[in-house]
Structures are given as structure tokens and as C-alpha cells.
Amino acid sequence: MTGAPVPAVSCRGVTIAYGATVVVSDLDLVVPRGEMLALLGPSGCGKTTILSALAGFLPISSGEIHVGGRAVAGAGRHLAPERRDVGVVFQGYALWPHLDALDTVAYPIRRRGVGVPEARNRATAILERLGIAQLAHRRPAELSGGEQQRVGLGRALAREASVYLFDEPTAHLDATLRDRLQLEIADHRLRSGAAAIYATHDTAEALAIADRVALLRAGRLIQEGSPTTVYERPIDLWAARLTGLASIVDIRILGAGTGADAGRIEVAGSSQTAVVATARQLPAGDVRAIVRPDWIRLGGTIPGRIETVAFRGAYTDYRLATPAGTIDLRAGGPPKAEAGETVGWSVDRLWIPAEPLEAANRAI
Amino acid sequence: MTGAPVPAVSCRGVTIAYGATVVVSDLDLVVPRGEMLALLGPSGCGKTTILSALAGFLPISSGEIHVGGRAVAGAGRHLAPERRDVGVVFQGYALWPHLDALDTVAYPIRRRGVGVPEARNRATAILERLGIAQLAHRRPAELSGGEQQRVGLGRALAREASVYLFDEPTAHLDATLRDRLQLEIADHRLRSGAAAIYATHDTAEALAIADRVALLRAGRLIQEGSPTTVYERPIDLWAARLTGLASIVDIRILGAGTGADAGRIEVAGSSQTAVVATARQLPAGDVRAIVRPDWIRLGGTIPGRIETVAFRGAYTDYRLATPAGTIDLRAGGPPKAEAGETVGWSVDRLWIPAEPLEAANRAI
Amino acid sequence: EATPSSPSATAVGPSVEPSSPEATPTATPVPAPSGTIRLYTSVTQATVDAVIAGYSDAHPDVTVEVFRAPTGELAARIAAELRDGRILGDVLWLTDPLSVQAYAAQDLLRTWEPTEASGIDPAYRGESYWGTRFLNMVIVRGSDVAAGPLSWSGLADPAYRDAAAIPDPGFAGSAFGALGYFALSSSTGLDFYTSLKANGTVQVRTPDEVTAGVAEGRFKVGMTLDNSARTAVTKGSPVTMVWPTDGAIAMYSPVGVVDATANAPAAESLVEYVLSEPGQVAIAGTGWQPIRPSAGGPPPEGPQVYPDWQGAFGRQAELLDSYRAIFGG
Amino acid sequence: MVEALPVRRVAWLTAAGLVAAIIGWPMIRLFGVAFERGIGTVLETLTGPQATAAIWNSLWTGAIVAVLAVASGTGAALLTERSALPGRRWLRAGLLLPLLVPPFVTAFGWARAFGPRGLTDQVLGVALPGMYGPLGIVVVLVVAATPISYLIVAGALASRVEPDLERAARASGATWPEALWTITLPLLRPALLSALVVAFVFAINAFGVPAVLGTPAGFATITTRLYQDLALSADPTAFVRATTMAATLVVVALVVVGSADALFVGRGAARTALPSGSGLTRGRRAVAAGLGAVIVLTTLLPLVALVLSALTRATGLDPVPANWTLDNFASALDSRFLGGLAHSLVLAVAAATVVLVLGAIGVAARHGRSRALGTAITLGFAVPGSALAVAVLLAYGGWLRDTLAIILVAYVAKFWALGHRQLAGSVERLPGDQVRAARASGAGAVDAFRSVVVPTLRPSVIAAWLVVFVFALHELTMSSLLYGPGNATLAVIVLNVQQLGDPTITAAMAVLLVGVVAIAAVPLAIAGFGREPANLRERVSP
């Protein structure tokens, strides 16, 4: 890292195992100062494990971890958690049964040698920002799940660390609160210039708040990039489905369009123009491509039979059986068509990953 | 309930308090057999408390609870949990540290007097359906959060109860798994004809899976209805925001349209047609209305300056400052405009609740 | 299954010593005693076993249940039983006269006249209890200690500063006997203990601990029971027994019949046997000096002096307190 | 806010009834005797200079022993249960070893090992100064009481485990001692209190140790004084004096235990945490070695000394092979011994099991009032054996005299506290949701208790059973007072041999006793604690 600014966190070839079972293998991650990296992956992919290793709760079997340029783990070294300058939000809250909300949040402040009254003042301020000041004197047993989660978040923010590790910190919060806390977190980081790693399984959340997104699959990093990149250019179908709904269509390339301007394609016999992005040399003839529900419009010449309709408030998801494959389609507003109806549709945009795609199958 | 089919669950004027603090007041709920009711409310509104009372973990201070027509609580009666025929998924999992996944799921089956081998077989089947068969011999301490949550879900399903109580059963699961488990649950209920109460803070989830949705605010039931009703006809701004994004616009009614066909309105000086639904006598002149992001389109004659842009994968959320008020707008696909730009917009649909609305303020 | 602490006519514990040669029953008056009696005793296990074995041969019809416990526990049990009404034992055979005197004073013991008691010096008996053997409080000295003290006062010799030991009267009845002797009978009075204390003498719980301490070399000399010293010597411990020139303090170990007994004939026959020649021989056989000189056993190796039990009786608390004022504990 | 289950009420009534029968009634009889000569006599007895001295001695030694024993027990528990020390299994076993040795034997052994002319004195020429006297008493009692507090604390640590709690502290910037102090210990508080109470009570009614080590220094405690009064108790006043002393001990315990239990009030369920083990990554071997050394010194050496004197032909001879013999064992191992052994085993197993069942009932009865219950139960443990035996005799001698049953009653009265404290200490931190989950799965209250509460507490349960079993097997005073013809216990036999006054044979007996207990208890201990708690397998460094 000669010359280059020291990153807040960097992992090189980190492997983590529980006893004999390796759950994270050969992980490389770099988080620049002040940046927020989202760890996005399905349940059991290793998010918590990675965070635990960064925080110093778990030893790593190989590789190296640097925090703020300081080697904290690897090569026989294992720096104690309290000396790593990280703030952690635990997936299971990990609140102390014998401390009330106030003292819990005051705890890290006290650890910095701040006197009780002062620490309590600061803690109260934090509780207020998280909207639970009125619960200051409740113990965990007397708090609801989401309230506990907020206390846990408050404790982490009180730490004033240079790196924050968030493990699904909003899993039990409603959308409004979630937005509000995400603003809090962003704001807090802006003020302190701290970096953060944010483990979540919520795609929308990850794409919305993170500067960069890392996709994890069974303990391996399979793609890393900006939210738009991972959404528009997923390296494979699995990645595509992790970052949102995605379907596969069989198309034929008629004429290439360069970059963002549309090229001619043929889908299920009817031809149209669409933006075709690809990670490889654009092939001619038949290819298999990935489409996002919002890259597809109802109305058009391609026939499709509606299989299912799911109303989701702001939008409705349809599944169409078409000659080009089963596709998912999302349109704003309440359902405009019934299951069973046959409709026409068209596609605005397509993505062809480097690896050829096998036949679509919904089984996950 | 003379003649009418006995509902699976019914609460009449139920009030629940922790010591002196009343957290649920005068709750009336009826869940017909085979139906799924979503309890939708922000953190701390009383969801878990209500479920605990139904399950028999908490005494109720007043009112009555019937399960399957049988009075289980109230009027001095308190039926023990194991005799209420309910299956519970706990928000905090509540797994037993000394039992592995298999035995945990087998536990309720054993309680019905089934022998160990048979119980284990059935348990294995359930674990398979939940996609954690390979973790059968892990104890909670050796499972990830989402895995633990699935074990907890499996235990509840194994109970084969006539009523299921789900407390945010998918909070720690990724979208794909969530969909899959929701199918499992639906499927399981279809086969057994069991009713379910599903506590969640996730609007999309509630609207997608529930037959009916109950909106809770600080321990009070404020609205109950079908997903489309609560989305399109929220009784007030709070309810509107609980069930999705919502903004307030000042409009002038020019000509009423009846029911679903559009009437003429004027917004910020420019006039257009839109569907105006209302719970009261449609007023003439200036009124304040609620709009959903998907009831608004970019493009149109009404001016607005983009304040924030949030890319959320399948769609992008914009916030516009307009003469008619600050509005949130959702459009499919990646950002089409930058913050700071001035754009034109138009509205397709409006909702005017019974109570007049005060000036919009985002603070919740 | 052998019932450990109750050898009986039917079952005889293996560790019972062979009864003495001529165990011919002494001419007993008609009718022959029979039934079951219970013996409460604090006498050492071996001695009890030997005597009971002999008795059972002589009186096959009588079953003897033995309840053996240290003086303290035995007394506590009796006290508890008394609150339930009556002592449940038929015969009491204890280590020293102290407690028996108390029971006699409370009329709990049966007043009668054993034929075998005729030979017993009045000093070693009361109306309802009779001495069965002697415990001699003597001096024990480490073999490697040059010249041991020859008299009691010698224990206080500066040569044994911090290296002499005595048993605690609070714990051991025999030690209390010694206290009683010095306090009441001897010329020295309690000064004896004062001088010992002044010389750094250590008190331990029992005579046996004194012997052991001397054997281990913790102490050079000490006050202990002849039986204890002899056992150590015969086993090969590096100790020697010294018979004080001014006399070993001899205590007799009394036996008596409980007044409330339901089976007086059998109870009496047991007492008779203990006092009889064969009983005495059996006692002597286990290393105690019997009350009957004719029965043999280890003879006194010098003069014996006797505590004034009558005088000590009723003044135990007071004597102990004045002793503790000196030695603490 | 948990629903008041009928089961709870039933359990409470049952427990209360049993307490009244097994402890309450005998106590009443005891106090009846103590006060029968009027309050005047009582005061007189208690205000005598020696009495006050004895009471004071008992109090301060008791207090010091309790603190030290709990400190060392907790330290050991944290080391063995909370960090991946090499050879944890053996350390655990070693720490429990002193349990196997009857206190009077411990005293004996320590005197042989570290006393003047003891093993170290002969070999190295160094003896522990003040071995005879308060110092020796405290040291030996601490050694004897440590395993009990170790068991209670270790049980609590293992019974409910959440590594994240302590990790959260570390991640908040707490060093591991800080985390220990601010998080772990507060969560362990109920268990620590139990341990303190039990250790204190254990100390103030120990007899053998102060008797052997205290007399030379003229250092009397309530129990030794009590014994001396009993020895004279053919004289009715002496007997009353004795019971008065016993009653005093009960009152002392009542005050201490009561106030300790008062501290429980208002404490919600707490959960303890296992650390990540990173607290002790370096120097684990050193720590383990140190712990091992302590065990060897405090426990093994005295035992060795004991064995040596058991092997030696006669007291005072050097313990060299030339002087070795097995005669002592021979004369110890007679048919009586085996008979006594049989009785003791029966009694010990019965007592341990009964106590456990009662403990379970007590736990099931847990709510407000059950604190009073706990206090009452602890009283039984507080009364010195001889007094308790007398009390039981007074209360039940009528029907049960001379049966094993009456001994069992006394044992249960005495050791109930051990089971109750242990279980209560651990159950304090079972989260309600786990039990609820069981109920919601269709398990009845009792069923849920059996299938969820008990297994989660498994280590504590086994610990409780073991402690009672071992104590019952050792028990000396009560049985020597209560046994009837034909059912002497092992300890009674030992005592009777000891009366023969030959230390070598006594040593032999003691060695046999320890051996027996070891054979009976060690496998169970391994079964109970050998298995690593899941959480340890979990996040501790490979």
C-alpha cells in the first residue's frame, strides 16, 4: 500500500473455520476510510462470521486483517477486541440483562474513562436520536425486539470507533424507523469519517445505503462493486437473483447497438430494439440474457400468459410464461391484469454475463 | 356467534399490561378459520405482546380470548399454553441450547406421543422443506441467525396446531428464502386449514401474504382490511405511511369523477385529470390529499425540484419539492434524473381520508 | 450379614477375640436370664467385643445389642431419649465415672448388689455402678529424649519448654479425671497447670493425640493413658512409658444397670459377667488393667492415685472454666 | 409477568410442607430445649467469656473462609469453564478432589503434610507456621470449601451461555478483566451469593478441623464448645448449654443467609456469557500449570502424607519402605467396614436423590415466597451435625429410632440446602422464552421442566447430586448419634476405630474412605463435566 491512503479495513486471503468446518475461504476485502460496504448474502453465507473475525471474536485460520493500517489478526497475531477500535452491532442484540438501556449505551463511553454523569448525558442524547429516550430505564427483558435492536445500535454508535460493523441492525425495524436510523448512521459516519461494514440480506437496503456492495456466496466473495454495477451487471444468475428479481430470456441478436444506445433483437419471433449490455464480446445470433422486472414493460408484441400476480403496495409483481422463458415483471400500482390472462410485453434492456447461462430454473 | 361459523381466533376488548404500563388496549380481532391475518405495526406497538397473550404466556387484564370457539383467557380463566393448540414462532427464536435442530423440531411431535424414530423422520422432512436438513445435528450455538430462525419456524410447524402465531418469522432471511418460506407456510396452512396471525413490520410482506391486515398503533387497532384497502384507502396519514410511502398534495377539485373514472383537478396551478377516491362526501375546492409514489409519474406539467434520489434496485425513489408540497415518487429502473434538477410530473390517483389532513411534515 | 457393632449369641463378628480359656458360667440363680438387652457403651470396640463374646457363650439365651459411641454422642443420645421418656439402653458401661455419677444422681440407675461386686474397693464403686477396669494417666516420653521426667511436676521442667503435651479435659473424660485429681486431691492444685502453661505446654484433644505427637517428635513428653502408650510401644513407635513416681492417676470405668430396664435379670447378668473373673480376664486381654488384680492384665508399674470423683461431681463446669482460664480452648 | 401456574403453587406447598416437617419441626424442638430453662439461662450461657469468644471466632473465621473460598472457587471456575485451558478435564477433576476427603481427614492430612514434624518438615525442614491455630483452620477450611463454590459457580457458568454478551463488552472497549467485572460477575451474582452462603455455613459448622487444629492454640469455636458441652451432657444443664450453642449457630446462619437472600429480591433473570477465549490466548499453558500446582500442593500432598502414615508400621517411624506395612489396612478392612460401606452407599444415594428431587420441587416453586423457603432450607445445613441429630431424634425418635430412615431424614435436612442452592443459583438465568417455547410445543409445565429446564442445568444438577452424595458418604457426627444396632455407617466404623487411638489405623481408614468415595464419585464427575458445553466447542479458538 505504498503511497496509497491507508484503508480503514483490509482483509487478505482470510479463511475462517469453526473447528474443522471452513465457513469463509480466502476473502479479500478493502474498505476505504469513510466508506460503507454492504455485505450482501443469503442466510448462512458467512456474514456474521466475517464480522466476528474483524471484531476479534474469532481467530482466523489464515490470511491477514488490517484495521486502520494496523495488523490485527493473522501471522500468529490476535489483537483483543477492545484494542481494535471497532463498534459492533450484534445480530442477536447481545444486550446485558442487568443493565438498562441508558447504562448499556453509556457503557462504552465509561470505558473511555468518561465520568458517570457525563457518560449518561451523552447516552441520553444517543437514545433520543434513536427515538427510545423514554425507555432509558428499561432492561432488555422489558423491551420489544425492535427496541432492543435500537439499544444495541446505540451502544455501537456510543463507541465512537473508526470502523463500525453492523450485523443486520434493522432486521426488526419498520421501514420508517429503518430509513430514520440509516440517516442517523450515515450522519454519524459523516461526522466521524468512520468506515462501516453492513451485513444484510435485504437487497433494497444494501443497494440504497452502501457505497459499495460485496456479494457473498457460501463464504466466498463472488462480486464487488457499486450498487448500480451489481444490479445492472451481475456476474451470473445467482448474483442477479441475490440483487433483485431476475429472469432469463432467449433472444437473438440482430444488430448490435454500441454501449447505451439500443440494438435490434428478436424475442420469441417478434423483433424490437433494446439496450444490450454485456461483459463479453457481443455474440451474434441466439444467446441467453438476464432481464430485470423493471427492464420489461407490459404492452408490446411478445406474447405471455400471466401465471401469478403479487400485489406489493407500491408495485405489483407478475410472473409470465412466455416462449422465451418464464419471466418476472414488475409494474407500479395495483394489479392491472388477472392470473391466466394473456398479455403482450416488451423489453427495454438486457444483460449478458461473461459466463453463458444455462436454461432458466426458478429452483433456488 | 349464533349460526355463524366459529372463528379460529377471536379477541373481545382485550387489554394487556406489564405491571402498571398498559401496552395493548381494548383490542377486538377476529380471524376466521384458514385465514392469515397480518399484524402490521411499528416497533414497540404491541405485536409480540398480543401474540404472547394469545399463546397464553401473558395474562390479560380485561376482555376475552377464544381459540377455536373455546374461551382460553379472560373472566378469571387462563388456559395453559400447551392446551391452547397454538404453534408459536418466537421473535428471538427461543431455541434450546441443549437440543440440536433435529430434536428441537421433533420435540412437539414427541409431545403428541409419537415415538423417537418416527418423530425424527417427520422432523427431518420439515427441516428439508426449510432447507436446513444438512444442519440437523447442529445446536443453536452452531447456527447462523437465519438458520436458527428457520429451526424455530420448523418447530412451530411441527406442532400441527389449528392456529399459528408468527412473530417476524422472516426478519433474518433473504428475499429468496423469505418467499420460499412464505410458500411453505401457505402450503402448510392449506393442507391443515389452520389460521395464522403474522406479526411483521414489513409492509411489502404483510400486503403480499396476508388475507387481511390489521394496523396497530401504540397498542391500538387503528384499521383492518384487505391489503388493497389498507394500501389504497388508509384512514389517515400515519396509516398511509405505515403501509408504504405516502405524500400529501394540495389540490383543487374542479369536476368530480364518479368512483374509478377520473375527475378534473388542479395541482399547483396546472390542471389535469386523476382518479380521486375519498371516504367522505367529495368536497369541492381546495383539499389536501394523499398520494402514493406509484400514483405519480415523472413527466407532466406540474413543476418540481428533485431533492433526493435513492436507487433501490428494481426502482428508484425520488423526493420532489413542489408548490403542492414535498412528495415522494417512485419510478422503475435506475435513476433517470439527478438531485437538484427540476422536472415535470403528473398524478394519476389521489386519496382523501375522512379526517382532514394537517400540513405535510415528514417528521414521524 | 454380620451386624458390626452388635455381636450376639447368634452372630459373632469375626474381629471378636477368642473368649478367655475358662468361660464356665458361674453358678447363676434360677431362672436363667433370656431375651434381648441393649448395651450403651463408650468403651473401646475391641474390649466390648471380647467381653460380649464371652458373655454370649455363657448366656446363649440372651441377645446383646451393642450401641457404641464416643462419650459425647452417647450422652447426647441418652439426653434426647430421656426427653422422650426413658433411656432405651439396659446397661451403661462408660469410660469414666463422671457421667454415670450424673445418671445415678438422677436415679436413672438401678440400685442392687451384684454378687461379683463383693471384692471391689468402695472407692471404685457407688450404689448403682461398679468399676470394671482402670485407666491410668501416665507420662509418655520420646525414646530419643535423654532422661524423662519421673514425676508429674517434672512435666513443667524447662527442659521440656514448648515440648510437653497434655490432653484437653474438655474433650477427654480421662483428662478431666486428671484435672479433678490435681484440682482437688493433690497438693499442687491448679498451680500444676499454671506452671505447665508457663512452660509452653501444648494441649491437644485426647491422650492418643499426645502419644502420637510424642511419637512423631512434635513433643518430647506428655500426659497420656497407659493403654495408649503401651499400644504405641508394642507397635514399635519410638516412645517409652514412664510411671510417675507420685502415682499414675487411676480412673475406673464403671458399669451399671438402667433403672428403667425391661429385662433386669439379663441386664444384671451382663454386669455380673463383666465383673466376674472371665469378664475381667477378657478385659485384661485387651490391654487394660482389670478391677480384679487376680485377672492379670498389665499390672500397675507403680503407685496409683485416685481423683475424688464425688468431690468433682457437680463442679465440672466450674473446674473446666478455671482450667480454660489457664489454657484457653 | 409469567402466569401463576397451579403447578407452581402445588410445588411451593409441597416444598413448604417438607421444610416444615424435615427442618422446621426439629428446629422447634431444638429451640424448645434451649429455652426450657428460661431466657435467663440462655443469655447467661451466651454471655460467658468463653461462649462469646467461641461465637466471635466462628464468625470471623467463617466470614474469611467464605470470601476466600468463593474467590478461589470463582477464579478456578472462570479458568476451567471460560477459556480453553489445556487439560481442562483433569483440572476440573483435581479441583473437585478435596470434596472426596472428609474435613477431619483433611485436617489430619494437612497436619501430617505441613505441620511440625510433618512431611515437608522432615523432607525440606519447612513447616507451615501457625498450622495449629486460626491460620491453619482458615487455610484448611478454604481448601475444603473451595470445591463447593467452584461447583456452584461453574454450574452457573455452564448452565446458560451467551458468548455475545461478553463480546459486546469487549467490542465496547472493555478489557477482559473489565468485562469480567462489569458483565460476567454481575450476571453470576445469584450463584456467587449461593456460594458465599454455603461456604460460610460450611465453615461455621465445621467441627473436625477446628477441633484438631484449634485445641493446641486454645482456639475454640461454637462447634468445639458445643462438642465439649455434649461430652458432659449426662449433666442436664450441660445438655441445655449444648442445645443453646446449637440454637445460636442456627440464629447466626439465619441472619447471614436471610440477609444474603434478601439481596436476591427484585433481580430479573440473568444470563451469563462464555468468553471468546481470546481473553487468555497467550500463556494458557502457564495458567493451567499454575492451577495444577496449586491442586497438587493443597490436595494431593496431604493425601500422600495420609497414605504414607497409613502405610507406616507405627507412628513416629520414618515413612520409609523399611517401615511399611499393610497391617493397618488389614485391621481397618474388616467385615464391619464392608457392612458400614453398604449402609453408607445406600444412604448416600438415597439422600442425594431425595435432595435433588426436593431441589427440583424448590426450583419449580420459584417465586417471591420461595426465598423464605431457600433461607429455611439453608438452616438445616447451618446446624452442626450433633445438634441436628439431637433435634431429629427429639422430633422423630419416637417412630424412626434406630432405622436407616432416621439417618436419612437427618441427611436430607442437612444437605437439602446444597441441592437447592445449586439449582436455584443456576435456574436464575434461564430465559423465560425457552420454557414458553416448550409449553407452546405442547409440553405441560412438569414436562417442560423435565425436558428443557433440567437438561439445560445438567451440569448443576449432576454437581448437586455429587456434592450431597459425597457429603453423605463422609457424614460422621449425625450417624454416630443416630445409628442403631446393625446399621452403623462407614464413618461410624471409622470413628470407632479412631477411638482405638492409633493414628496409623485412622489414616488407613481415612485412605479407604477417600478411596471408596473416589471410586463412587469420579466417574460421575467425569460424566457430568467431562462433556464440553456446546458453547465451548463453539466460539473458542481451535
Ligand SMILES: Nc1ncnc2c1ncn2[C@@H]1O[C@H](COP(=O)(O)OP(=O)(O)OP(=O)(O)O)[C@@H](O)[C@H]1O
Ligand atoms: N416486560 C415489560 N415491561 C414493560 N413494558 C414492556 C415489557 N415488554 C414490552 N414492553 C413494552 O410494551 C410495548 C410493546 O412491546 P412488544 O414487544 O409487544 O412490541 P412489538 O410490537 O413486538 O415491537 P417489535 O416489533 O419491536 O418487536 C413496547 O413499548 C415495550 O417497551
Ligand SMILES: Nc1ncnc2c1ncn2[C@@H]1O[C@H](COP(=O)(O)OP(=O)(O)OP(=O)(O)O)[C@@H](O)[C@H]1O
Ligand atoms: N459454531 C459453529 N460451528 C459450526 N458451524 C457454524 C458455527 N457457527 C456458524 N456456523 C456456520 O457457518 C456458516 C456461516 O454462519 P454465519 O452466522 O456467518 O452466517 P450469516 O451469514 O450470518 O447468516 P445469517 O444471515 O443467517 O445470520 C453457517 O452455515 C453456519 O451454519
Ligand SMILES: [Mg+2]
Ligand atoms: Mg448472521
Ligand SMILES: [Mg+2]
Ligand atoms: Mg416483537
